[in-house]
Amino acid sequence: MSSDLFNTLQQLLGARHVQTSEEASAFLTDKQGRYVGAVIAAVHPANTEEVAAVVRACAHFNAPIVVQGGNTGLMGAATPDASGTAVLLLLDRLNRVREVDTDNDTLTVEAGCILQNVQDVARDAGRLFPLSLGAEGSCTLGGNLGTNAGGTAVLRYGNTRELTLGLEVVTAQGEIWNGLRGLRKDNTGYDLRDLFIGSEGTLGIITAATLKLFPLPKAQCTALLAFDSLAQAVKFLSHARAGFGANLTAFELLTADCLSLLREQFPDGPQPFSAASQPWFALLELSDNHSDTHARQAFEEVLGEAFDSELVADALIAESLAQSEALWLLREHMSEAQKRAGRNMKHDISVPISRVVEFVEHTDALLQAHFPGVRHFTFGHLGDGNLHYNVAHPLGSTVDAHMAHYEALSLLVHDSAHAHGGSISAEHGIGQRKLEMLPRYKSPVELALMQCIKQALDPRNLLNPGKVLHADHSTGTAP
Known part of the structure; x- marks a missing residue:
């Protein structure tokens, strides 16, 4: 069967776009080096129609399909298992910008687009696409959609789900659903878009999306704040929300130990508060659509009130774009600092x-x-x-x-x-890393509903099997 499928895929896509498991070895290990898989073939379709043709071929041969974008995920969701029975579908060639609509403030792009390139396209059109995270130079939009990525600007703009108006999806049967409608109001039945976002490739293959765009801020202010306690930081956040309103873009927490680790691993990087005794810090960003003067006045007023109320112990305010970028490097370098340590x-x-x-x-x-x-x-x-x-x-x-x-x-x-009323996965997904944990924290009703959805959309369990949901997950044992 595997040779027949391999030959069929070559006929569909051309031989140079179909790789053996050995040729595709660079794609078969996850970012953390935790999982290593094998495949019948790794394929690089050029467009949505070719994705659909690949899915139909795999369905005919009963071969599982694993989709991969930039391979930056942390839960192993884009890595096939070691059985060698799956086809790895890579979306790197689906990287086109289909439409920029500044009147509707939307951008339609394919799922293989690098996130940073999407940001750049929006900026070139005089708009902002606000999704921003550490891997934005290599992660793809499809992966962002598959995990419902968050990032640093969720506070103001929301997760990827809130930034998406429409999708194009290839179903488990190889059909194409064109839901690329740039509508902010569409109450015609079930919301299929939100069902596929965050499903980690287990319900359908997202091939394109229509995204929301926003005005480019005319001014931004950044500060690194020091707090005597975490409780003080939380109280200040409420104060900042009230004072800045929707202009509060980011509030990123760091401990003193995090800053010490950054100084140790990046000795040539920024060194703020090197002698500070405070245990907690936060990187605050304000985006303003009026002017630098308006932003600065609001910034100084809210911070001044915070000092008067003893809600903040110290503050380092960026006086230039270079200083702001240096402060953001602290947050962006945290993952690499930990890796080096x-x-x-x-x-x-x-x-x-x-x-x-x-x-x-x-x-x-x-x-x-x-x-x-x-x-x-x-x-x-x-x-x-x-x-x-x-x-x-x-x-x-x-x-x-x-x-x-x-x-x-x-x-x-x-x-x-x-x-404490929380979740074991906020923005990284479940993948295979947390697969066995899910029944402990999901109720039997939730798991049964998820199973019903999976069964309805992918009854043969061909889309990313062994990720998010076990075929037999039907009961939960939450503590």
């Missing part, structure tokens, strides 16, 4: 903002009681309750010894997030 346990959790302090204090104490000396590198999007609660090995221990406790330590973290 050695692997750690990453937890992409979210809790209600009102319970962030309780969650962090409880979970920090819990981990120290069970795993004395572990180091907490907590950072992330405090403005929307999404924390990257990362835990590194104790000094004097080894990374391998620490990672051996992954299941037990992560269970404590995830149970704590769940107990």
Whole structure:
């Protein structure tokens, strides 16, 4: 069967766009190096019609299909298993801009477009596409849609789902649904768009999207704030929301340990607050559609009131674009700093903002009681309750010894997030990394509904099997 399918795919796409498993080895390992797969073939279709033809061929031969964009995901969702029975469908050739509509403030692009290129196209048209994250130079829009990516501007603009008006999707049967409608109001039946976004390629293959555009800000102000406690940072966030309103774009949390790690791993990078004694910091950004003067006045007024009310201990305000970019490097370099220092346990959790302090204090104490000396590198999007609660090995221990406790330590973290009304995945997805965890935190009703949707759209379980949902996930055992 595999040779027949391989030959069929070559006939559909041309031999040079169909690779063997050996030829495609660069695509068969996930970003973390945790999962390594094998395939019958890796294919590079040129357009949506070719994607549909590939899906029909795979359905005929009963071969699973795994879709991959930039391969920047952290949950192994874009990596096939090691059985060698699947076809890896790469969207790198679906990278065209189909339409820029500045009157409707929309941009229609294909799923293989690099996120940074999408941002650039919008900017060239005098508009803003606000989705921004650390991997934007290599991740693709299809992957952003598949995981409902968040990023640093969720506070103002929302997740990828909120930034998308329409989709084009190839179904598990190889049919094409053209839902590329640039409508902000369309109440004609079930919202299929939102069903496919965040489904990690398990319900359909997203090939294009119509995205929302926004006016380019006329001014931006950035500051790094120091706080005496996490509770103070949360109180300041409420103050900033009230003072800045919709102009508050980002509020990114960093601990003092995070800044120390950045100084250690990037000694030539920015060195703010190197002698500060405060334990918590936040990177704040304000975007203004009026003028630099208007933005600066609002910035100074809100910060001045915060100092008067003792809601902030210190502030470093960027006086230029270069200084602003330097401050943002702190946030953007966190993942690389951790990588250079050695692997750690990453937890992409979210809790209600009102319970962030309780969650962090409880979970920090819990981990120290069970795993004395572990180091907490907590950072992330405090403005929307999404924390990257990362835990590194104790000094004097080894990374391998620490990672051996992954299941037990992560269970404590995830149970704590769940107990505080939160989620075990805020923006990274489930993939295969958290597949076995899902029944613990989803109710039997939720899992049964998810199973019904999967069965209805992909009854033969050919789309990204073994990701997000087990074929037999039907009951939950939430703590």
